[in-house]
Amino acid sequence: MPLKARIEEDFKAAFKGQDKAAVEVLRMVKSEIKNREIEKKTALDDTEVLAVISSAIKKRRESVEMFTKGNRPELAEKEQQEVEYLTRYLPTQLGEAEIREKVKAVAAAMGNPDIKQMGQVMKGVMAEIGKQADGAVVSRLVKEVLSGK
Secondary structure: OOHHHHHHHHHHHHHHOOOHHHHHHHHHHHHHHHHHHHHHOOOOOHHHHHHHHHHHHHHHHHHHHHHHHOOOHHHHHHHHHHHHHHHHHOOOOOOHHHHHHHHHHHHHHOOOOOHHHHHHHHHHHHHHHHHHOOHHHHHHHHHHHHHOO
């Protein structure tokens, strides 16, 4: 089942089940998908829908951080619950150990570059793992590996 159709089915089920939090999150994602389709003037495929979901998750993680700094734990908790709900639609995420191994493999294939070539290593790692890891986690691990920590 295409991801967009799965989101629509989950939305209907949440609406019928009166799960207000799920309805709110899914309505927002559906809206963002529709806006992206209007921009592109064509329907989105699963890869593009995943990009929309990843973007929504990233926004919410930033909101969690801001609400936590602003001493608003109730809002941070709400945003965190939305992140957890949306991650259901992402592919299975790799653990840090698996990501670190991929980073080491890509770095070795590139001839053990230094920290100045971090962008090239990031590009290689992200091409290999795709949406199976958060870019911020990959960035941190690439820095660690390249700096020799």
